[in-house]
Amino acid sequence: MNRQQLIEQIHAKKSFLCVGLDPDMDKLPACLKGESDPVFAFNRAIIDATLPYAVAYKPNTAFYEAYGLKGLTSLQKTIDYLRNKNVFTIADAKRGDIGNTSARYAKAFLSEEGGFNFDAITVAPYMGSDSVQPFLQEKDKWVILLALTSNAGSADFQTAQDCPKPLYQKVLEVSKQWGTPQNMMYVVGATKADMLEEIRRIVPEHFLLVPGVGAQGGSLEEVCQKGLVKNDIGLLINASRSILYASKEADFAAAAAQEAARMQQQMSLYV
Amino acid sequence: MNRQQLIEQIHAKKSFLCVGLDPDMDKLPACLKGESDPVFAFNRAIIDATLPYAVAYKPNTAFYEAYGLKGLTSLQKTIDYLRNKNVFTIADAKRGDIGNTSARYAKAFLSEEGGFNFDAITVAPYMGSDSVQPFLQEKDKWVILLALTSNAGSADFQTAQDCPKPLYQKVLEVSKQWGTPQNMMYVVGATKADMLEEIRRIVPEHFLLVPGVGAQGGSLEEVCQKGLVKNDIGLLINASRSILYASKEADFAAAAAQEAARMQQQMSLYV
Numbered sequence: 387m388n389r390q391q392l393i394e395q396i397h398a399k400k401s402f403l404c405v406g407l408d409p410d411m412d413k414l415p416a417c418l419k420g421e422s423d424p425v426f427a428f429n430r431a432i433i434d435a436t437l438p439y440a441v442a443y444k445p446n447t448a449f450y451e452a453y454g455l456k457g458l459t460s461l462q463k464t465i466d467y468l469r470n471k472n473v474f475t476i477a478d479a480k481r482g483d484i485g486n487t488s489a490r491y492a493k494a495f496l497s498e499e500g501g502f503n504f505d506a507i508t509v510a511p512y513m514g515s516d517s518v519q520p521f522l523q524e525k526d527k528w529v530i531l532l533a534l535t536s537n538a539g540s541a542d543f544q545t546a547q548d549c550p551k552p553l554y555q556k557v558l559e560v561s562k563q564w565g566t567p568q569n570m571m572y573v574v575g576a577t578k579a580d581m582l583e584e585i586r587r588i589v590p591e592h593f594l595l596v597p598g599v600g601a602q603g604g605s606l607e608e609v610c611q612k613g614l615v616k617n618d619i620g621l622l623i624n625a626s627r628s629i630l631y632a633s634k635e636a637d638f639a640a641a642a643a644q645e646a647a648r649m650q651q652q653m654s655l656y657v
Numbered sequence: 658m659n660r661q662q663l664i665e666q667i668h669a670k671k672s673f674l675c676v677g678l679d680p681d682m683d684k685l686p687a688c689l690k691g692e693s694d695p696v697f698a699f700n701r702a703i704i705d706a707t708l709p710y711a712v713a714y715k716p717n718t719a720f721y722e723a724y725g726l727k728g729l730t731s732l733q734k735t736i737d738y739l740r741n742k743n744v745f746t747i748a749d750a751k752r753g754d755i756g757n758t759s760a761r762y763a764k765a766f767l768s769e770e771g772g773f774n775f776d777a778i779t780v781a782p783y784m785g786s787d788s789v790q791p792f793l794q795e796k797d798k799w800v801i802l803l804a805l806t807s808n809a810g811s812a813d814f815q816t817a818q819d820c821p822k823p824l825y826q827k828v829l830e831v832s833k834q835w836g837t838p839q840n841m842m843y844v845v846g847a848t849k850a851d852m853l854e855e856i857r858r859i860v861p862e863h864f865l866l867v868p869g870v871g872a873q874g875g876s877l878e879e880v881c882q883k884g885l886v887k888n889d890i891g892l893l894i895n896a897s898r899s900i901l902y903a904s905k906e907a908d909f910a911a912a913a914a915q916e917a918a919r920m921q922q923q924m925s926l927y928v
Contacts, residue, residue: 408758448754448761454772455733458726480754482781483719484808490719501725510753510781512803514810532783537755539785542831549820560813
């Protein structure tokens with residue numbers, strides 16, 4: 387999916403919601419325990435319930451790898467199920483390696499041949515340009531580079547104050563030369579919304595993928611006020627746990643739909 | 658495998674060689690093409706041939722993920738095959754995420770339950786302490802943190818000169834508080850051997866995993882002269898392509914053994 391198609395979907399649904407598909411076996415509703423693949427059954431129900439309110443879906447690979455080959459089979463079924471639903475799909479994989487190795491990850495996550503064929507993959511910036519470039523070679527495929535993450539540990543290096551400018555700003559400034567707003571986005575945690583004005587000064591156009599609204603405590607309003615790009619919106623706001631586990635009973639899908647609709651309604655004020 | 662056991666193996670084999678198991682379907686010898694799982698057949702032959710000369714094996718996950726579920730099945734068989742061979746096993750996965758998500762990766766790669774159960778995993782430092790801590794919770798399991806990588810892109814952030822000290826040094830100084838030389842190692846590329854004295858000033862005891870000797874051009878002698886820790890050795894020097902593809906014909910295993918033996922002989926001068 388290219389930038390124009392993504393923006394069209396955002397306007398059509400009046401939503402820039404991304405649903406994080408991070409299934410936790412211990413939290414799945416009891417009614418799914420009998421399914422042959424409870425993780426996929428859960429994802430499918432969540433997707434069906436939230437599709438009117440969401441433009442993007444983001445499975446985090448850790449939640450599948452933790453269940454071994456079985457988990458990765460559930461991931462494969464999930465990405466296959468998302469195809470032809472006209473949504474933007476993100477492998478939240480945080481990969482990155484030397485060039486010839488990153489090319490393998492690009493094949494795994496962004497190509498038909500590799501199997502998963504997502505629209506985008508999250509990538510860690512530590513290894514620099516040649517670790518990111520291989521992900522930018524396919525048409526209409528995206529890198530979403532970690533810039534400013536939502537966790538406490540982001541203070542260790544990303545926002546540390548011992549340099550002329552903090553690392554996350556340097557990552558934005560250097561890396562925006564590697565691609566374009568048509569094939570790069572950035573991860574910016576909602577818990578750091580006070581830094582969004584500075585970020586928009588550096589990358590006025592790029593889409594930002596914003597985790598940390600909901601369970602992690604970030605504010606949707608503040609993110610929109612400071613991060614929105616006029617007309618193009620330029621934001622994908624992710625919610626995982628607050629939607630997936632809105633109810634842990636048999637009504638989990640309806641509860642997920644309700645929570646997604648609530649967020650979409652807030653977002654519709656800005657679209 | 659704990660530090661003492663690793664050092665014992667190094668002294669027993671007079672080697673600190675790590676073999677990178679990065680199988681590339683396009684480079685496999687023609688004689689393996691008929692196997693039901695050519696990647697595992699290749700790995701098994703390489704392991705059998707190099708076992709007298711190597712103390713560690715390091716599959717890079719990208720080379721398996723690129724072949725989808727089939728590739729991950731080959732990885733599972735490979736780690737199962739390495740068990741009980743008294744070698745140190747490293748998942749070169751370069752993972753790292755917010756705490757509850759890193760815990761999933763730890764389960765996937767460092768636990769019996771997850772399936773892979775390696776001794777160690779490579780981790781990217783960008784997200785800071787709480788992204789690394791979950792990997793340090795299991796007894797005798799290791800984090801190998803990226804410090805100074807062997808690729809050209811390491812100049813973008815790791816060695817950039819705009820701060821009082823370069824990022825790779827800050828990563829070493831901050832992160833050595835997170836664990837101990839008993840459960841943390843660092844990736845330091847052999848192509849940056851001139852920085853090893855500075856690195857040893859910061860982490861005098863920690864093991865260093867050193868890629869970049871061989872195909873990438875780093876010097877084994879220089880790494881040993883500057884990086885060795887007296888008695889404990891403190892180095893694992895990785896070679897992948899130079900061993901795996903020493904020959905692309907039916908004699909590939911014998912050629913791999915010969916190249917591994919050549920490196921072991923050089924190493925034996927230091928043990």
